[in-house]
Amino acid sequence: MRAVQITRFGGPEVMDVVDLPDPVPGDGEQLFDISSSGVNFADTHQTEDTYLANQTLPLVPGAEFVGTAAGGGTRVVGLVGGGGYAQRVATDPRLTWAVPDAVTDEQALAVVLQGATAWHLLRTSAHLAPGESVVVIAGAGGVGSLAVQLAKRWGAGRVIATASSPEKRALAESLGADATVDPALADDDPKTFTAALREANGGRRVDVVLEMTGGGVLDGSLSALAPFGRLVAYGMAGREAPRPVGVPSLMGTSRAVIGFWLAHCMTRPEMMDAAMADLLPMVADGTLKPVSGGRYPLTAVREAHQDLLARRTSGKLTLDPAR
Numbered sequence: 001m002r003a004v005q006i007t008r009f010g011g012p013e014v015m016d017v018v019d020l021p022d023p024v025p026g027d028g029e030q031l032f033d034i035s036s037s038g039v040n041f042a043d044t045h046q047t048e049d050t051y052l053a054n055q056t057l058p059l060v061p062g063a064e065f066v067g068t069a070a071g072g073g074t075r076v077v078g079l080v081g082g083g084g085y086a087q088r089v090a091t092d093p094r095l096t097w098a099v100p101d102a103v104t105d106e107q108a109l110a111v112v113l114q115g116a117t118a119w120h121l122l123r124t125s126a127h128l129a130p131g132e133s134v135v136v137i138a139g140a141g142g143v144g145s146l147a148v149q150l151a152k153r154w155g156a157g158r159v160i161a162t163a164s165s166p167e168k169r170a171l172a173e174s175l176g177a178d179a180t181v182d183p184a185l186a187d188d189d190p191k192t193f194t195a196a197l198r199e200a201n202g203g204r205r206v207d208v209v210l211e212m213t214g215g216g217v218l219d220g221s222l223s224a225l226a227p228f229g230r231l232v233a234y235g236m237a238g239r240e241a242p243r244p245v246g247v248p249s250l251m252g253t254s255r256a257v258i259g260f261w262l263a264h265c266m267t268r269p270e271m272m273d274a275a276m277a278d279l280l281p282m283v284a285d286g287t288l289k290p291v292s293g294g295r296y297p298l299t300a301v302r303e304a305h306q307d308l309l310a311r312r313t314s315g316k317l318t319l320d321p322a323r
Contacts, residue, residue, distance in 0.1 A: 002321060003086035004301050007058045009049040012305035015061070015085075017298060023083060023090040030093045031070040037084045038064035038109035039296075039304050039317035040142065041212075041237055046082075047305070050239070052261055061085050062319075064113050066105040075099045077108035079266055085301060087321045094269050097276045100284040110290030110316035111279040114142035117234060117262050118150055119275040121210050124265075125232045125258045130155030132207035135197055135224070137217060138237070139177055140168035140314040145291045147210055152176040153287070156208075160200045162217070164311050171291070171314055186216035193220030205229065215240035227254040234260040291315025297323035 003020045025031050039062075045051040046061050062084020066077045070088070078096035083089045099108045121143075122128045134151040138144040139161025151159045161172035162183040169180035179200035186193035193216065197206055205226035211218050212235030219242050222231050245257050265271040282288035293315035296304040307313050 001087040002298060003060050003083075004062070004298065005058055005060055006047055009047065009055070009057070011047065012044075012302040012309070014047055015301050015305070017301065020060070020086070022088050023086075025090040028092055028094075029090045031088060031090050032065065032067040032076070032078065032096075033070055034065045034067040034084070034087055034089060034321050035075075036066045036105035036109060036295075037062050037086070037298075037319040037321060038113060039301075039308065039319060040064070040113060041235065041308060044305055044309055053263070062089075064109055065089055066099065066108050069093075077105075077112045079112060079272070085298065085319060085321075095266060095272065097273075097280065100280055102284040103280060106292050106295065106316060106318050107283050107290045108280070109318055110142065110146065110292075111283060111288075112276070113262060114316065115146045115279045115288075115290070116265065116272060116275040117260070118143050118147035118210075119279060120262065120265060120271070121147060121232050121234060121260055122150055122154065122208075124271070125260045126208045126210070126230045128154055128156060128208055131157040133158040133160065133201050133204070135206050135209040135211075135221060136161045136172075136177070137183065137209065137211045137213055137221065139163050139172035139175075139180065140291070141212075142291075142293070142316050143212065143234070144210070145172070145175055145315055146288065148172055148175045148177050149288055158201055160197060160206065168314055175289070175291075183213065183217050186220045190216040190220035190223065193217065194223040197221065197224040208232070210234070212236070213238045214242055216242075218242035222255070222257065225253070225255045228256075230256045230258055232258045232260050293317045295320055299323065 060083045076096040080091045161177035163169040209221040209231040214236035215238045293313040
């Protein structure tokens with residue numbers, strides 16, 4: 001089979017398209033033929049070995065796919081610990097879900113990891129209550145574009161999205177954001193970013209922040225939280241750590257900082273089932289609209305990562321293993 005392999009760590013240039021033997025299913029696993037593979041920002045950390053889990057070379061990146069069981073069968077979307085950037089993958093069928101006919105490969109890939117992340121950020125970690133204000137950092141991205149829609153659907157009082165260009169801010173607003181803020185304001189001074197978030201919320205502090213950048217964006221977002229506000233951190237796309245958060249400071253302000261990693265939901269498949277049972281029907285009936293960020297040939301995987309890192313994309317990126 002054709003696959004993307006990494007034999008050294010680094011940037012997009014370390015990904016090579018090679019011929020590899022088909023994966024051999026382990027106990028409880030099944031072989032699947034892949035029609036589409038998903039690309040996530042976390043994959044760029046995987047190539048650098050800066051991901052939450054240590055990586056071992058050589059490796060085939062990729063955490064999600066759409067395909068059918070080898071020999072035919074129902075089209076499914078699935079999650080894998082690695083190996084998704086390929087024509088075939090072996091995985092536990094317990095981490096696959098049937099894709100409705102009305103849902104495209106790209107839409108299914110948008111919700112299986114990024115949509116499930118948005119779902120659990122709001123439901124499981126932040127425990128969003130109706131009427132609360134929500135800040136979605138990177139509101140035009142794969143997770144953010146879905147989180148904006150879900151927050152509005154679940155009764156958020158005001159949704160504020162950040163995005164790095166006028167086009168991305170317009171996209172976030174078209175998805176339901178009530179206001180948008182440029183995250184570059186945090187580059188010079190997190191206090192300026194804090195002030196912008198509060199202004200976007202009518203001068204009030206905010207209740208929930210979904211944060212995946214780190215650095216000054218997290219610092220400024222935390223300062224914008226109201227008492228009993230929750231900041232859920234699920235990424236560090238800026239590659240810069242925020243200031244350490246002190247427990248006395250959290251106690252004195254009645255605020256919470258919560259970490260989230262979808263891998264822990266994957267070890268409890270019923271948590272994934274809950275999200276997917278909600279998300280796929282919403283996509284099928286058109287009430288949830290995943291944003292397509294482009295479909296790349298497998299041979300253009302380096303370009304896909306370069307576009308992602310340069311913030312040239314919005315929504316979900318996919319790979320076509322047949323090309």
